[in-house]
Amino acid sequence: MKTPSIARCALLGLAAVLATQAGPALAADAASPGITDTTVKIGVSTPVTGPVAAVGLIAEGIKLRVNAVNAAGGVKMADGKTRKIELTVLDDGIDPQRTLNNARKLVEQTGVFALLGTAGTPNNQAIGRYLAQKKVPDLFMYSSVHELGEGQEWMIGLVPSLTTEAAVFAEHLKMNKPLAKVAMLYLNTETGQTFLAAFRGAIEGSRIQLVAMQPVTAIDPTVDTQMSSLKASGADTLIIVTAPRQGAQGVRFAAESGWHPATMVSFIASSVAALRPAGLANAKGVITSMFSKPIDAPASAKDPGVLRYLADHEAAKPRFEKEDVIAQTGYLTADALVHVLEKMKQPTREAMMQAAQHLDKAELGLLLPGIQLTTNAPGDVYPIETLQLFQFDGERYKPLGGPISFEGKTPKHN
Amino acid sequence: MTDRNKVASLWGGAVCIGVAALLPFMLPGYLVLQGALVLVYAMAILGLNLLLGFSGQVCLAQGAFLACGAYTSGMLCAHWGLDPLATLPAAAVVTAGIGIVVGLPALRLGGLQLAIVTFGIALLVPQLILKFDRYTKGVTGLSFDPPVPPALLAERPETWLYLLCLAAALLCVCVMLRLLRGDTGRALRALRDNPLIAESLGVNLTRARLTAFAVSAAFAGLAGGLYAVVNAYISPQSFVAAKSIEILIGAIVGGITSISGAFLGAAFIVFVPEWTAEWNPALGGLIYGACLIVVMLLARTGLMGVPKALLQRLRRGRSACTRPSMRRSAPPSPTPSASIPTLRQGDTA
Numbered sequence: 001m002k003t004p005s006i007a008r009c010a011l012l013g014l015a016a017v018l019a020t021q022a023g024p025a026l027a028a029d030a031a032s033p034g035i036t037d038t039t040v041k042i043g044v045s046t047p048v049t050g051p052v053a054a055v056g057l058i059a060e061g062i063k064l065r066v067n068a069v070n071a072a073g074g075v076k077m078a079d080g081k082t083r084k085i086e087l088t089v090l091d092d093g094i095d096p097q098r099t100l101n102n103a104r105k106l107v108e109q110t111g112v113f114a115l116l117g118t119a120g121t122p123n124n125q126a127i128g129r130y131l132a133q134k135k136v137p138d139l140f141m142y143s144s145v146h147e148l149g150e151g152q153e154w155m156i157g158l159v160p161s162l163t164t165e166a167a168v169f170a171e172h173l174k175m176n177k178p179l180a181k182v183a184m185l186y187l188n189t190e191t192g193q194t195f196l197a198a199f200r201g202a203i204e205g206s207r208i209q210l211v212a213m214q215p216v217t218a219i220d221p222t223v224d225t226q227m228s229s230l231k232a233s234g235a236d237t238l239i240i241v242t243a244p245r246q247g248a249q250g251v252r253f254a255a256e257s258g259w260h261p262a263t264m265v266s267f268i269a270s271s272v273a274a275l276r277p278a279g280l281a282n283a284k285g286v287i288t289s290m291f292s293k294p295i296d297a298p299a300s301a302k303d304p305g306v307l308r309y310l311a312d313h314e315a316a317k318p319r320f321e322k323e324d325v326i327a328q329t330g331y332l333t334a335d336a337l338v339h340v341l342e343k344m345k346q347p348t349r350e351a352m353m354q355a356a357q358h359l360d361k362a363e364l365g366l367l368l369p370g371i372q373l374t375t376n377a378p379g380d381v382y383p384i385e386t387l388q389l390f391q392f393d394g395e396r397y398k399p400l401g402g403p404i405s406f407e408g409k410t411p412k413h414n
Numbered sequence: 415m416t417d418r419n420k421v422a423s424l425w426g427g428a429v430c431i432g433v434a435a436l437l438p439f440m441l442p443g444y445l446v447l448q449g450a451l452v453l454v455y456a457m458a459i460l461g462l463n464l465l466l467g468f469s470g471q472v473c474l475a476q477g478a479f480l481a482c483g484a485y486t487s488g489m490l491c492a493h494w495g496l497d498p499l500a501t502l503p504a505a506a507v508v509t510a511g512i513g514i515v516v517g518l519p520a521l522r523l524g525g526l527q528l529a530i531v532t533f534g535i536a537l538l539v540p541q542l543i544l545k546f547d548r549y550t551k552g553v554t555g556l557s558f559d560p561p562v563p564p565a566l567l568a569e570r571p572e573t574w575l576y577l578l579c580l581a582a583a584l585l586c587v588c589v590m591l592r593l594l595r596g597d598t599g600r601a602l603r604a605l606r607d608n609p610l611i612a613e614s615l616g617v618n619l620t621r622a623r624l625t626a627f628a629v630s631a632a633f634a635g636l637a638g639g640l641y642a643v644v645n646a647y648i649s650p651q652s653f654v655a656a657k658s659i660e661i662l663i664g665a666i667v668g669g670i671t672s673i674s675g676a677f678l679g680a681a682f683i684v685f686v687p688e689w690t691a692e693w694n695p696a697l698g699g700l701i702y703g704a705c706l707i708v709v710m711l712l713a714r715t716g717l718m719g720v721p722k723a724l725l726q727r728l729r730r731g732r733s734a735c736t737r738p739s740m741r742r743s744a745p746p747s748p749t750p751s752a753s754i755p756t757l758r759q760g761d762t763a
Binding site: 091094100 | 442544647649652691692
């Protein structure tokens with residue numbers, strides 16, 4: 001008698017793995033992988049599933065713009081050729097290990113030219129070393145911490161660094177509330193800590209005091225304890241740098257406990273949709289910073305950039321609401337990609353980084369007037385360094401003064 | 415086991431090891447790393463099989479043990495600058511210690527209560543990693559230098575990492591076989607099948623249970639250490655509680671009393687979710703869920719049970735042709751009567 005041997009079963013499994021996986025491996029050309037005379041392959045790794053699946057809309061926004069660009073014929077690049085963008089989106093469920101897997105797969109199997117809009121600070125951290133080794137651009141990553149440990153020369157962010165926002169908030173207080181006593185509710189991660197450190201640096205030498213600060217983690221069910229002790233500190237100004245849910249909880253507590261401080265909320269938590277759980281009446285007076293145009297504002301009604309976005313949205317009917325801020329950031333990311341492609345004189349990855357690291361006042365449709373992408377590596381690797389403050393009037397955000405620019409002056413982290 | 419079967423399994427094992435060792439030289443780099451990941455999960459699943467399949471202890475904390483191993487290695491590398499490979503034994507030993515502590519409630523609790531206690535551990539560990547961010551660097555995660563490959567493999571560091579994982583997995587298999595074929599294995603099986611009788615026969619239940627937990631955790635710890643070394647970066651987002659469930663799925667899909675099944679189950683949890691997501695990004699999770707249901711309906715004793723069941727059915731079919739009266743009384747497949755089905759199947763495959 002003969003039982004099925006381990007060998008046979010393993011070989012069967014092995015054959016299955018090989019049959020489905022090894023086929024399309026590495027067909028790319030070594031000279032300039034991922035780019036031909038008519039196409040350029042771009043990869044995106046983003047959480048489509050998992051705890052922060054909402055962030056996956058970044059890929060939907062990118063798709064929306066890329067499809068529109070392709071439908072119009074493609075991107076005319078500086079080397080004279082017009083190329084269509086081939087997009088591959090992979091899900092990483094925000095697990096950095098899967099992001100690394102995806103990056104390897106995109107580079108080695110799909111043969112992408114560059115990665116775009118990779119979401120999450122730890123996730124970019126996880127792929128930094130690999131991408132630098134392979135010399136593949138990690139273009140316009142979706143992380144507001146720009147200086148990650150490794151592979152700095154092959155990565156560039158897009159959304160403003162939190163150090164910029166901290167400086168803008170401090171500037172506003174210096175001008176309007178020079179004796180402010182500030183309490184801060186911050187996310188206890190690189191994100192929140194970066195903001196906290198930058199804000200401390202920014203108020204140095206002024207008469208503004210940071211009187212209390214309380215950390216929260218993204219999974220804390222409530223922030224009442226932290227908010228109570230912030231209130232007890234006697235502060236008259238509250239700054240919130242947390243995930244959207246806790247931001248709303250903080251705003252609500254500040255209003256309903258009778259504290260009523262002047263409240264400033266970081267752009268990572270300040271969209272109208274994010275504030276809605278707090279009760280929009282409670283959110284009245286909240287100040288935030290923005291870099292993209294609020295699409296429902298009266299001023300945007302005739303804005304060509306906003307109109308183009310709305311037309312693209314209408315035509316494609318993607319699976320997100322047109323007000324979604326994350327998807328809009330994705331749209332912006334793809335716009336920035338198109339701009340960089342247009343500036344590339346050679347179809348090489350080096351030329352792409354060169355173009356991305358030396359942007360000169362690039363205007364994108366959804367960016368607020370007066371905000372442009374400017375970089376000058378290695379000193380200035382922050383594309384957006386200008387922010388405009390907005391105040392919530394109970395229904396929508398209204399501009400509060402003009403854009404505040406820190407061009408070339410974004411404080412370094414740590 | 416007859417001598418002929420023994421020789422056949424030996425040959426089978428040798429062929430498997432040979433193929434596994436040659437694989438990285440034929441595959442592209444990213445697949446080699448995924449292969450390494452399969453081996454890592456296989457080690458964790460082996461540990462779980464020892465607990466679940468051979469000792470009847472339900473443990474949902476395997477992902478947490480993986481995290482303990484990964485962070486032991488990671489912190490030793492990142493803070494003390496140790497060679498990543500030198501940290502692996504520490505990862506196994508530290509996690510084994512934690513395994514014994516986790517196993518203590520198992521002395522009094524059984525079945526579902528133990529499942530909840532261990533799942534509590536799985537929920538707790540990622541939180542602890544966040545709370546002790548002074549050492550673990552919280553959400554930011556720890557990154558460190560990967561081990562330097564020997565000159566021969568300098569061009570293919572991923573192959574070197576894969577071979578390391580393969581060696582560790584083989585070590586785990588050897589330890590497992592040694593345990594199961596000796597007195598400990600008999601004690602564990604007695605503990606699983608009937609603790610009362612086992613005790614009256616002189617089996618030290620406390621020792622048997624704690625040994626199972628310690629060895630199981632040590633496997634997972636070693637796997638975790640390798641997980642850290644292979645990725646050269648760890649963050650708590652890789653060790654959410656769902657990871658433990660994933661490992662449990664791998665164990666059950668592969669067959670909880672099968673050593674080769676552990677590798678098959680590991681390949682399943684690494685590749686199948688990815689394939690389904692690629693097939694249709696929006697419905698990936700749905701298809702994966704359906705896959706799980708189908709696999710469990712078709713292969714109740716795990717994928718490794720399928721060829722065995724098929725052969726059995728074939729043989730039965732043949733004998734039924736000659737003796738039709740047998741047909742009606744033949745049971746469809748070994749259906750166990752224990753509280754947790756599939757716990758009482760045969761031996762190692």
